[in-house]
Amino acid sequence: MKTIEKRNGKLYAEVRLKTEGSYVSYPMILDTTKEVTSVNQTLFPKGEIETMSIGPLKVSDFPVVSENIEEAGIIGLDFLLKTGAKLNLDTMTISSSRT
Numbered sequence: 001m002k003t004i005e006k007r008n009g010k011l012y013a014e015v016r017l018k019t020e021g022s023y024v025s026y027p028m029i030l031d032t033t034k035e036v037t038s039v040n041q042t043l044f045p046k047g048e049i050e051t052m053s054i055g056p057l058k059v060s061d062f063p064v065v066s067e068n069i070e071e072a073g074i075i076g077l078d079f080l081l082k083t084g085a086k087l088n089l090d091t092m093t094i095s096s097s098r099t
Helices: 077-083
Strands: 001-007 010-019 024-029 038-040 049-056 058-060 063-067 072-074 085-088 093-097
Touching: 010 072, 058 077, 072 077, 077 085
Parallel strands: 024 072, 038 063
Antiparallel strands: 001 010, 001 093, 010 024, 010 049, 038 072, 049 058, 085 093
16 A cells, blocks of 8 residues: 555655666656556656556556656556556555455
């Protein structure tokens, strides 16, 4: 289970990414209306992410789109469905429905 927060009318979660052998973490928007996950093209010019995780939710070799966006990234419905994400807005957490 991982805490999410509401800022400026959007939900954010701290996302851990492994790229080029190194780990980095960024707050990213959770967006159930966005079909695919995207990352900031300045931070990730090639969009090549080895692993991506939000708490217990983790994917490897997951395709993302590198876009000109202000945020570090936007977690889309593709990631949420693949990981079986469960958003609990009462407790402001994200967890796996598969545990």
